[in-house]
Amino acid sequence: MAEHAPYPVGLRLAGRRVVVLGAGQVAQRRLPALIAAGADVLLVSPSATPSVEAMAEAGELRWERRRYRDGDLDGAWYALITTDDPAANAAASAEAEARRVWAVRSDDASAASAWTPATGRSEGVTVAVLTGSDPRRSAALRDTIVEGLRDGSLAAPHHRPRHKGVALVGGGPGDPDLITVRGRRLLAEADVVIADRLGPRDLLDELPPHVEVVDAAKIPYGRFMAQEAINNALIEHAKAGKAVVRLKGGDPFVFGRGMEEVQALAEHGIPCTVVPGISSSISVPAAAGIPVTHRGVAHEFTVVSGHVAPDDPRSLVDWEALARLQGTLVLLMSVENIGRIAATLIRHGRTADTPVAVVQEGTTAAQRRVDATLATVGESVKAEGIRPPAVIVIGEVVRYPAP
Ligand SMILES: C[S@@+](CC[C@H](N)C(=O)[O-])C[C@H]1O[C@@H](n2cnc3c(N)ncnc32)[C@H](O)[C@@H]1O
Numbered sequence: 052m053a054e055h056a057p058y059p060v061g062l063r064l065a066g067r068r069v070v071v072l073g074a075g076q077v078a079q080r081r082l083p084a085l086i087a088a089g090a091d092v093l094l095v096s097p098s099a100t101p102s103v104e105a106m107a108e109a110g111e112l113r114w115e116r117r118r119y120r121d122g123d124l125d126g127a128w129y130a131l132i133t134t135d136d137p138a139a140n141a142a143a144s145a146e147a148e149a150r151r152v153w154a155v156r157s158d159d160a161s162a163a164s165a166w167t168p169a170t171g172r173s174e175g176v177t178v179a180v181l182t183g184s185d186p187r188r189s190a191a192l193r194d195t196i197v198e199g200l201r202d203g204s205l206a207a208p209h210h211r212p213r214h215k216g217v218a219l220v221g222g223g224p225g226d227p228d229l230i231t232v233r234g235r236r237l238l239a240e241a242d243v244v245i246a247d248r249l250g251p252r253d254l255l256d257e258l259p260p261h262v263e264v265v266d267a268a269k270i271p272y273g274r275f276m277a278q279e280a281i282n283n284a285l286i287e288h289a290k291a292g293k294a295v296v297r298l299k300g301g302d303p304f305v306f307g308r309g310m311e312e313v314q315a316l317a318e319h320g321i322p323c324t325v326v327p328g329i330s331s332s333i334s335v336p337a338a339a340g341i342p343v344t345h346r347g348v349a350h351e352f353t354v355v356s357g358h359v360a361p362d363d364p365r366s367l368v369d370w371e372a373l374a375r376l377q378g379t380l381v382l383l384m385s386v387e388n389i390g391r392i393a394a395t396l397i398r399h400g401r402t403a404d405t406p407v408a409v410v411q412e413g414t415t416a417a418q419r420r421v422d423a424t425l426a427t428v429g430e431s432v433k434a435e436g437i438r439p440p441a442v443i444v445i446g447e448v449v450r451y452p453a454p
Pocket residue numbers: 224225249250300301302303304305306307329330331332335382383384385410411412413414415439440441442
C-alpha cells in the first residue's frame with residue numbers, strides 16, 4: 052500500500068480525556084503540552100520519572116499506579132502509548148483502533164494511527180512539523196521556524212503583528228546575545244528605536260534601513276531636562292502611529308528611569324509594554340567570573356548606586372548600615388566616588404582588606420577587570436584609568452573561584 056501523507060489537525064483537548072500509558076522520558080516530554088492544552092489526563096503506569104510524579108502531586112493529571120489493562124481507553128479522545136512492554140503497547144493499540152481513539156506509539160510509529168509533530172510556540176503561533184520518518188529533521192525545521200519568529204527574521208513584513216505604542220526593552224549589559232528573545236523580536240518589528248549609550252548597541256546595526264534609530268543622548272532638549280525630552284520623543288513617535296522601542300541598558304527598572312517613562316506615556320494614554328532585561332548588576336560580575344552569592348560565603352547581595360557621594364546631602368543610601376552587612380555589595384555608577392565610598396565603608400566597620408573587583412564594560416569585547424581591596428580601590432581605579440561604565444563588587448565572593 053502506498054504511504055499516504057498524514058493529515059495535520061489541531062486537537063482542542065480542553066476537558067477531554069487523554070490516556071497516557073507509561074511514564075518514562077517520552078511521556079515526560081509530551082505531558083506538559085497536554086496539560087497546557089487543558090486535557091483531562093489519565094496516566095496509567097506502575098512507576099514514573101520524578102518530574103511526572105511532581106505533575107501528579109500538583110494535581111495536573113490523575114495517576115493510576117498499575118500496568119495497562121483492556122478498557123483503559125474507555126472514554127478517551129486521544130491516547131499516548133509509551134510503555135516499555137511491546138505486548139502491552141500492541142494490545143493498547145488494538146484497543147484504540149477498536150474504540151476509534153487516535154493513538155500515538157513511541158515504540159512503533161508505523162503501527163500508530165497518529166504521529167506527534169515537532170512543535171514549538173512563539174507569541175500565539177503554534178508551529179508543528181511532520182516529516183514522516185525523520186524526527187531530527189522535524190525538530191531542526193521546527194527550531195528554525197520558531198527561532199525566526201522569535202527574533203523577527205521570519206515575520207512576513209506586511210502581516211507582522213505590530214505592537215502598539217511603546218515597548219520599553221531592557222537590552223542587557225551590552226553583549227547582543229544577552230537581550231531577551233521578546234526584546235529582540237520587538238526590536239525587529241520597530242519603526243523607531245530610541246537607544247541609550249549602554250546596552251546592545253551592535254543590534255542597532257542589524258536594523259533595516261527604514262528604521263529610525265534615535266540616540267537618546269543626542270536628543271536636543273533646549274529648556275527641557277534630558278529625560279523630559281526623551282519622554283516627549285517617545286510620545287511624539289507613538290502618537291504618529293509608529294511602533295516604538297525604547298532600548299535601555301540592563302533592566303529598565305534598575306536605575307534606568309523606566310518608570311518615569313511609563314508614567315509619562317500613561318499620562319498621554321499611550322500603551323507601554325515593559326520587557327525586563329538582564330541587569331548589569333548581576334551579569335557583569337558573572338561575566339568576570341564573580342558569583343554575587345556563594346554558599347557559605349554570602350547570603351545576600353545589595354545593589355547600590357554610588358552616583359552621589361556618601362557625604363552628599365542628596366544621598367539616599369545608608370552607608371553606615373551597608374558597612375555592617377557581611378554579604379556582597381554591588382555598586383553601579385560609582386567610579387567617580389569609589390574612593391570616598393570605600394573610606395566610608397571602612398570607617399563604619401567593613402575591614403580594609405575586603406576584596407574588591409572593578410569590571411569595566413562587562414560582557415563586551417572591551418571588558419576588563421581590576422582587583423583591589425577596600426583600602427586600595429580608590430587609588431587603583433585612578434592608576435588603571437578605569438572609566439564608566441563599570442560595576443564594582445565588594446565582598447568575599449570576589450575571591451571565588453580562587454584566583
Ligand atoms: C544608569 S545605570 C543603568 C543600569 C541598567 N539599567 C542595568 O540594569 O544594568 C548605568 C550603570 O550600569 C552599570 N553598567 C551598565 N552596563 C555595564 C557594563 N556593560 N559594564 C559595566 N557596568 C555596566 C555601570 O555601573 C553604569 O554606570
